[in-house]
Structure formats: C-alpha cells, structure tokens
Amino acid sequence: MIYDCVIVGGGIAGLQAAIQLGRYRHHVAVIDSGNGRSSVCRSYHNLIGFPDGISGAELRLAGRKQAEQLGVTFIQAEVVQAERLKKAFLLKTSDMKTYHGKKLLIATGVKDRLPNLEMLIPCLGTSVYVCPDCDGYEVRDQPTIVLGAGNAGAQMALTLTHWTEELIYVNHELTPINEELRLKLDQKRIPYIEQAIQTVLIEREQFIGVILADGSSIYRQRCFVAFGGNEVCSSIAKQLGVEVMENNHIVVDPRTKLTSVEDIWAAGDVTAHSEMLTIAMGDGSQAAIWIHKSLLST
Known part of the structure; x- marks a missing residue:
C-alpha cells in the first residue's frame, strides 16, 4: 500500500498534521517510536483552555484518538532508513518492515540532553x-x-x-x-x-x-x-538529501514548511524555531495544508 503521506514522528506537530490531513480525507500513516520529549512532560501550562496544565501523554492520547477517528493509521516503530523511489518514499523501520508514501512529513523533534539523574x-x-x-x-x-x-x-x-x-x-x-x-x-x-x-x-x-x-x-x-547539546533528530532528512543547518535543524520554507527536497516537509522542533508546543501545532497544520495542495496537483 502507498499512503498519500507518511508522517515520521507522532508528537504534537505530527499529530496536528495527521488530524488536518485526515480531515482532508487523505490516506495517512504516522510512524512513531513513542519516546519523544512530549511523552515525558507531566504538564504544559501555556495552552489556551488549560490554565492548570495538561500532560504531554494526555495530549498525545487525545490527538491519536482524534486522528484515528479520521482514518489515520498509527505504527509504533522507529524509522531507521529512508530512500526515494520513482513514485514514493520507502521507509524501513527497526523491525525490518517497510512503508511507502507519496509525500513525507518529518516531525521527529528534539531530544533534551538530561543528566543521568x-x-x-x-x-x-x-x-x-x-x-x-x-x-x-x-x-x-x-x-x-x-x-x-x-x-x-x-x-x-x-x-x-x-x-x-x-x-x-x-x-x-x-x-x-x-x-x-x-x-x-x-x-x-x-x-x-x-x-x-x-x-x-x-x-x-x-x-x-x-x-x-x-x-x-x-x-x-x-x-x-x-545542559546544552540537545539532539536534533534529523538523520532521516539527511539520508534523503534535505538541507540542514550546522546545528542539524531542518531548513524549511517559513510559509509552506517544505524542505529543500520536493515532496518532503518538516514541522515542529526538528525545524529551527522556538521550541514550544503551540508553535509545533501551527507548524503541523501549516505543513498539512501544503501537503494537501500538493496531493491535489498530482
């Protein structure tokens, strides 16, 4: 099966994009390793409607349920290899399974460098x-x-x-x-x-x-x-020849979130911006809008 879009990363940006693309009635898969930074945050306080905070786990669960209701497929795995074929991207996961997508959204985020405490x-x-x-x-x-x-x-x-x-x-x-x-x-x-x-x-x-x-x-x-030295998770982008900055953040068009490579978008903390949940949500929605436009034109 070839999905209209495969989203690598099921954090806030990836989930928001999945919901928007699901509402466009595209066939979408989200491949997520389950260990992103939003999965360990016990409370976000700067969101409209949550003055007392809400955990990353709650947000992720709610987002996944919402996306699944729109027909989005979720796959728990880590993407370790990516390449471009003639008509689709081929993604291989750590369990040796493969997935194909016409369009690709990279939303793999950043991992904080925390001490061994x-x-x-x-x-x-x-x-x-x-x-x-x-x-x-x-x-x-x-x-x-x-x-x-x-x-x-x-x-x-x-x-x-x-x-x-x-x-x-x-x-x-x-x-x-x-x-x-x-x-x-x-x-x-x-x-x-x-x-x-x-x-x-x-x-x-x-x-x-x-x-x-x-x-x-x-x-x-x-x-x-x-502690500095956070890991920007852009290795998949590099495999596909996507332009990244010296600090490994992915370079995107500020309006469309399109990368330097056709049919590949990036959203959230893996791109260069203030690392805030609210901005990641907007990134995901914006990328999805332009992925939809691209799908309509092909």
Whole structure:
C-alpha cells in the first residue's frame, strides 16, 4: 500500500498534521517510536483552555484518538532508513518492515540532553523545567535551582532573573564557563557551585532539592535543567538529501514548511524555531495544508 503521506514522528506537530490531513480525507500513516520529549512532560501550562496544565501523554492520547477517528493509521516503530523511489518514499523501520508514501512529513523533534539523574524525570513539567519561554512563569518569585553544564547553565540562570531573583546555579558537569558569564552571575548575585550532584531529592514526584558530591544539601521546590547539546533528530532528512543547518535543524520554507527536497516537509522542533508546543501545532497544520495542495496537483 502507498499512503498519500507518511508522517515520521507522532508528537504534537505530527499529530496536528495527521488530524488536518485526515480531515482532508487523505490516506495517512504516522510512524512513531513513542519516546519523544512530549511523552515525558507531566504538564504544559501555556495552552489556551488549560490554565492548570495538561500532560504531554494526555495530549498525545487525545490527538491519536482524534486522528484515528479520521482514518489515520498509527505504527509504533522507529524509522531507521529512508530512500526515494520513482513514485514514493520507502521507509524501513527497526523491525525490518517497510512503508511507502507519496509525500513525507518529518516531525521527529528534539531530544533534551538530561543528566543521568533519573529522579528528575517524574518531575518534568511540574517542578522541573527545561524551557524558560514555556515555564519561566512557573518559578516566578520562587527560590529556584538551575542544574546545568558550563555556559548553557549560566545562560539559563541569567534568563530566569526575569522571573525570580532567588537563584542558584550548580554546574553538575564541572564544565568551564567563560569569564563574561561568570561576571554576570556575580552581578546578579547568583551563587555558583561547581560540584556534581550526588542525589536528587523528590517527595511524591515533587522536586525538593539535591545532595551534592560533598554531602551538602540544597533545598528548592523549583528546578530548571540546562545542559546544552540537545539532539536534533534529523538523520532521516539527511539520508534523503534535505538541507540542514550546522546545528542539524531542518531548513524549511517559513510559509509552506517544505524542505529543500520536493515532496518532503518538516514541522515542529526538528525545524529551527522556538521550541514550544503551540508553535509545533501551527507548524503541523501549516505543513498539512501544503501537503494537501500538493496531493491535489498530482
């Protein structure tokens, strides 16, 4: 079977595109590995209609049900190989199955580089955050710890001064920071601790602090994580000759979301923009509109 469009990635951008294409009554398949960043966020707070937040898992489930009602097929697998044939794209998954699509939408997103501190995961989106644009408001006037590495953590701490002055930066990986940033931390009176974290303290999935390598403790109920080096999941795009930036984000037309290769679109965090759920939704819808136009013209 050849689908009208195969969407690689079932996160927010991919789901929104699937819903729109389903409403156009196209035959669509979504291939998703199930481990995208939206699957682990416990609460998004900046969406219309959800002032108390909603989890990524809830949004994904609701989106999938909505898309399935429109006839969209979902396949849980990881796409590991892609190539272009004469009339369709061939996608091979890790379980050695193959799928074909006339059009391709890449919505594979970004993976955050998190430290090997598993106790942070249950708190993501509720008391541990990664995006100041999304969740800086959640730490307003609250004592907050920034766990990070080098310049990335220092930049995060400085950014958060818009919401709170009660900040501590712990450079967990002991990565050097440049002198200019160190001076700015001092000017903003942000304590800087260059020490690894031994243990993350949580209570009923609520972050409450950390124990450092020397055994000392820092207690805070809010935490931001900033380690830099997030992985942009654009390997499929590269296999197909799609243009990517130096940081591996896919280059797209800002209006259509079309990539440099005909019949391939990209949407969401895998493209270069502010990494926000609301923008990913818009990206998905916009890509779907132009995929539909393309399908009508063939």
